[in-house]
Amino acid sequence: MAGPVESELEGGLNAIASKMGAGATGIADLRRMTAGATQEVWRFELVAAETRTPLILRRAPGGTRVSDTAVGLETEAELILAADKVGVPVPAVPYVLQPGDGLGHGFIMGFVEGETLGGRIARGDAFAAIRPKLARQCGEILARLHTLDPDAFPRLRRSTPRELVEQYRQTYRASGWPRPVFDLTFRWLDEHCPPDPTVMKLVHGDFRNGNLMIGPDDGVRAVLDWEIAHVGDPMEDLGWLCTACWRFGALDRPVGGFGDREDLWDGYEAAGGVPVDRAHALFWEVFGSMRWGVMCASMTAAFRGADPSVERGVIARRSSENEIDLLRLIAS
Amino acid sequence: MQDRPTPSEVIGAVAAFLKTTVAAQTAGATSFQARVAANALEMMKRELDLSPAEDAAERDRLKALLGMDGSLFDLNAELSRRIAAGEIETSSPALIDHLWATTMAKLAVDQPTYASYRAELARRAPQED
Numbered sequence: 001m002a003g004p005v006e007s008e009l010e011g012g013l014n015a016i017a018s019k020m021g022a023g024a025t026g027i028a029d030l031r032r033m034t035a036g037a038t039q040e041v042w043r044f045e046l047v048a049a050e051t052r053t054p055l056i057l058r059r060a061p062g063g064t065r066v067s068d069t070a071v072g073l074e075t076e077a078e079l080i081l082a083a084d085k086v087g088v089p090v091p092a093v094p095y096v097l098q099p100g101d102g103l104g105h106g107f108i109m110g111f112v113e114g115e116t117l118g119g120r121i122a123r124g125d126a127f128a129a130i131r132p133k134l135a136r137q138c139g140e141i142l143a144r145l146h147t148l149d150p151d152a153f154p155r156l157r158r159s160t161p162r163e164l165v166e167q168y169r170q171t172y173r174a175s176g177w178p179r180p181v182f183d184l185t186f187r188w189l190d191e192h193c194p195p196d197p198t199v200m201k202l203v204h205g206d207f208r209n210g211n212l213m214i215g216p217d218d219g220v221r222a223v224l225d226w227e228i229a230h231v232g233d234p235m236e237d238l239g240w241l242c243t244a245c246w247r248f249g250a251l252d253r254p255v256g257g258f259g260d261r262e263d264l265w266d267g268y269e270a271a272g273g274v275p276v277d278r279a280h281a282l283f284w285e286v287f288g289s290m291r292w293g294v295m296c297a298s299m300t301a302a303f304r305g306a307d308p309s310v311e312r313g314v315i316a317r318r319s320s321e322n323e324i325d326l327l328r329l330i331a332s
Numbered sequence: 333m334q335d336r337p338t339p340s341e342v343i344g345a346v347a348a349f350l351k352t353t354v355a356a357q358t359a360g361a362t363s364f365q366a367r368v369a370a371n372a373l374e375m376m377k378r379e380l381d382l383s384p385a386e387d388a389a390e391r392d393r394l395k396a397l398l399g400m401d402g403s404l405f406d407l408n409a410e411l412s413r414r415i416a417a418g419e420i421e422t423s424s425p426a427l428i429d430h431l432w433a434t435t436m437a438k439l440a441v442d443q444p445t446y447a448s449y450r451a452e453l454a455r456r457a458p459q460e461d
Contacts, residue, residue, distance in 0.1 A: 178408040180415055181431055183415035184431065247447070251451060310365065321443055321449075327432060
């Protein structure tokens with residue numbers, strides 16, 4: 001049964017249906033997919049005389065609120081459109097919500113068939129044939145992604161590696177809970193931090209197994225979730241994809257639980273990316289485990305505040321997974 | 333003295349009820365959340381069962397490492413401070429051994445099925461001849 005939010009949203013989407021596709025007369029089958037803390041995702045079908053096209057709506061809760069770190073949904077839509085032009089696989093964006101639509105901030109994107117669940121991609125039989133090709137494919141996609149012009153997105157956050165280390169150190173310290181493994185890690189990161197990049201690139205920021213729509217025959221069909229894109233060291237994206245928390249149990253395949261680092265790096269370099277320095281790549285892998293560990297640890301405050309769900313509480317207790325991964329990297 | 337059954341035993345029974353009855357007889361989000369809740373209670377049961385011995389061992393290690401006494405929280409805060417301030421050699425075997433022992437104890441409670449933890453357990457197991 002449709003609640004008041006659904007009814008209002010359905011009415012609003014019906015009113016703008018003709019702007020989402022030529023000949024469209026309305027929408028049908030509106031369903032909520034997730035209710036994230038920062039964004040809502042809805043699925044629906046765009047109805048025309050002869051066709052029904054599945055589409056996705058991403059919008060901020062209540063239509064207005066956007067979190068501090070997210071780039072904002074209009075910018076996310078612009079990033080997806082720009083990424084498409086440089087050959088990064090992304091969903092189509094047929095329409096960006098306008099103030100007059102009365103639906104708040106958000107955009108409509110095409111529905112891409114495939115799998116995002118990391119465990120299935122890393123271990124499922126259906127993906128056994130494509131798995132060995134994914135790391136190289138990701139490298140090629142990242143090389144193209146890093147050709148996006150940062151100057152076209154002047155509002156994106158700009159951070160050097162050292163500034164990012166400092167940002168997460170402050171988040172960790174603000175938690176008020178001692179984790180000596182993190183202190184050891186910050187010492188290591190201070191000692192191994194690469195110099196400020198001579199050329200800052202537009203970085204996706206969350207390019208990893210889980211945010212990639214994968215097909216069992218053709219591999220990466222779409223790069224999703226552009227909400228924490230920023231300008232920085234392009235190696236950050238390569239390191240994050242190799243971070244242990246995205247291996248979903250497949251430890252012997254460090255790239256997202258599906259491939260080898262060499263394939264990722266070869267693909268990146270072959271498609272025009274800057275040559276990958278091994279030590280530089282390792283820095284971002286260590287940074288990645290620290291980053292996810294600090295993010296998990298900060299869930300305690302969310303659990304005690306805005307979101308007292310069991311799920312939120314147990315994510316906070318996953319911080320220790322990153323502590324063991326950090327020790328394996330820097331103290332083995 | 334409180335009577336039996338113990339908190340650990342009762343929490344274990346509630347976890348089993350959530351998993352075998354509630355999760356099995358519901359669907360969708362409710363079934364999923366019942367399983368998450370059962371897993372959370374099993375984690376708390378492991379903490380009740382394991383932490384008295386592990387906390388005592390951790391505190392003994394910290395006292396030896398730092399040359400001082402205090403609560404487990406205070407000793408950890410002091411170790412954090414010394415590492416961050418560069419007052420302790422980060423390659424010291426005593427420090428590294430302590431951090432490994434403490435982290436393995438955390439994982440035994442938090443995520444005993446985590447692949448990295450299983451790999452380290454296997455690496456540490458005595459070799460059979």
